[in-house]
Amino acid sequence: MTTVGAVAVGHPPRRVSVREGLADIAGITQRNLRRIVRTPRLLVFSSIQPVMFVLLFRYVFAGAIKVLHGDYVDYLMPGIFLQTSLFGGASTAVGLAADLQGGIIDRFRSLPMARSAVLAGRTLADLIRNVFVVALMVVVGVLVGFRFHGTVGTDLAGIGLVLLFGYAFSWVFVTVGLYVKDPETAQVAGFIPLFPLVFASSAFVPVASMPGWLQAFANVQPVSVSVDAARALLIGGPIEHWLWQALVWAGGVLVVFAVLGVRQYRRI
């Protein structure tokens, strides 16, 4: 360009600094948290669904499901925690698609902010919301007879793992939301990968009760591995065996989908 002469001396730097990027993430997170707090009905209704699952499995299906050790409610609740954390990610897809449709993403993209902050701020706000919803599930679980059997350390680690797994998967929803670009479709599309993962897993029933071909899938897929790890931490079991596998899955999903999500965001 021959117009370089128009650049003022002391022009802003070409790259967003790390400090500015973190401020951007904090700003976007705060904006999304405000949105969550200001739509209380959405929060209430999205909390009712997992409560229904607890009641359904605890009182309707419990009698028909045999577990090897202990009470079914202790077997069930780690699965419910993980399912709740995972399903929370659907709102990540819906929220991003709604922002895209409403034009505010265009506003953000025209500002000198870190582009990844839009995605990071979205997933962090949804993680914070998940902390509250999972905490609510813990209370509901205790009310229906669930008891922690680990130490305080392993119990916290178990809940932490559940949240980490949900956070990693929220990047899958980032990618879905940016790909479908409309909130209604995002709502439906987001659940498609979740159903086989959650229900063909050890979350609600022992894998040993499934047909052989399904066991082959159910034994190795990330939800089973993570539920088993959370179960081991919360109610006892072979922690080392499951924990590293669960962490590898969470880390892998996080890295792969963060890359895909950011790439999709740049293409909008």
Place this chain on the structure above:
Amino acid sequence: MTPPVIEAKGITKAFGATLALDHVDLEVEAGTVLGLLGPNGAGKTTFVRILTTLLRADAGSASVVGLDVTRDAVALRSAIGLAGQYAAVDELLTGRENLELVGLLYHLGKAERRRRAVETLERLALTEAADRQVKTYSGGMRRRLDVGASLVGRPKVLFLDEPTTGLDPATRIDLWRFIETLVEEGATVLLTTQYLEEADHLANRIVVIDHGRVIAEGTSNELKAQLGGAVLEVTVTEGDQLHKAADLLADLGHSPPGEDLTRNLVTIPSDADPKVIVEAARRLGDRGIGLEDIALRRPSLDDVFLSLTGHGAEDGPGQGAGPDDEPASSHGARR
């Protein structure tokens, strides 16, 4: 001589098989308003999206304040403000929170972004509504907030993409006044519009774009001068005599007459000479064609647009549902 603030050369962009922009060249001088005028689907929004770094051109180069739209995107973004066709503000945040968020994303300090939010709210007469959620705002207030959000970073260059589309006339005029104030303060503005009146009123120079190509440019007066000095308008009393009247008067003009059947109106681009009226009245009188009204007026931009494109500006062509409509309709779907 100072270089142009906005400079685009050969900007080309296709969406699939549709060519949205076809070698668009454009320059905007510092402190002026350029009106980019065209019907829906002409490529206006696509062009603005390329200049504001939201979209990459397939070919061509563009710079704003000397910064290249692809190489210097981050620096460029801190020098511009964008207000879109659809108010891109957060409905669940208050007006003040929206502006403070934009200030934060410009990396202003806490005190400074608070100060600018207050100042912007005041300028746009939104102080009373500052702490209400935007979802309670009227359409005009929302649009003002959107324009306000584009001012928080004190940009040198403003891109206003159809800023008054869908606003009522009084609100539109308010927004025009505000844009004029900004220009008086030294801002350079690129404004897209499908309203000829708006371009006429606000823009120093006008670029007419249709189907992705620049078809004319100049000042409002230059464009009007292309049509000659004046337009003779003849309204006849009987609709079935309209065509006959047009034939009779055709040689008084320097381009073919237009016929408006709904208003019994013949328009003939002609010289600004009162004798034309006398002659036209005489010819029609001789043939016994009843006259409702006859007048000689200066051509409007509407006449210019009609003669350039063969269709009006505000009611774009049926096939004009080009790529511009896509983001527009998807953004608008929830409103």
